[in-house]
Amino acid sequence: MKIRASVKDGVTEVKVLMQHEMETGLRKDKDGKLVPAWHITEIKAQHNGKTVLEGQFGTAVSKNPYLVFHFKGGAPGEKVSVNWVDTTGDTRVDEAEIK
């Protein structure tokens, strides 16, 4: 994941680029067999241990999703972390410093 966070006028803008295949489970491969679903199901963003964004992703979200959100507060040097869970139970957490 690539995370960029910057604060302006007391509002932090967070931009997250996630690397994920986001297979819908509806697509067929060359042999006509369904490609099994494999996509992010939940995302959670935290600032100083407090959850600032929580969401569910489904099959309508593109491959390599890009997400931008804002939250009140945050100061330069503080950390924002983003975590996702996918259909296989795999999970990933990344962290970035607010600029």
Place this chain on the structure above:
Amino acid sequence: MNTSILKSAIISFAFATYCSAAMAAGSASDEIAKYREMISDGNPAEFDEMRGEELWKKAGGPNKVSLEKCDLGKGAGVVKGVYAELPRYFADTNRVQDLESRLVTCMTTLQGTPEKDITTKPFSTDDSKSEIEALVAYVVGQSKGVKMNVSISHPKEKEAYEIGKKIFVYRAGPYDFACDTCHGRDNIRIRMQDLPNFNNAKDAQSAYTTWPAYRVSQGLFRSYQWRLNDCLRQQRFPEPKYVSDATIALTMFMARSANGADYDGPGLKR
């Protein structure tokens, strides 16, 4: 939902569709520009750049060496700004080469990889990620913001440029198309896509400086050779040989037409 509400919903939907179709021709390119603006910070090509950088620095091929000694035109190992001056003439191969052909040279001469291992499947598919396309992503990313400065001072460079210019207007195939058919005049489009006119410096600059690019609709990073291949495919031309002199000549013409603009890749395309 009861029937009358449903009906009025259908009518208003139909009306909205009619209106948007009427407006579409004018506003579609604005909407595409807006979409590009929205996603411009989140270009997934960054992942390919990262992978390319690893491949560049990793010892590979039968000789187990990295590509860090590769000369892309500004001396062995220099990556910064090289793409803005490619294609160019290389004395060691006595050939005008674009980035991809030069990478093939380095992978064969430095790393000892047989050429056909690189050139038989040079483009990524859903199942297999191309190494050379990742390397392209890394190298072009190192020229972001550098002014395009493609030289045609060497006789071979001049020759490639002139050949490329001819190929650009060469009509052939079942449709009797040339590149110029779609890219030689203003305000031509395929469906909703505005097509750049390469006779117009501004169009040529904005098109050339935003390729290679990540294609959102394919979820893959695409190199310049791929771009040319796909244009030729759409014209129903035979598939060109990877890094052939003809494709390099065409690239030379297009790159030179973009001179003076800041390189802005890797791009992000619909």
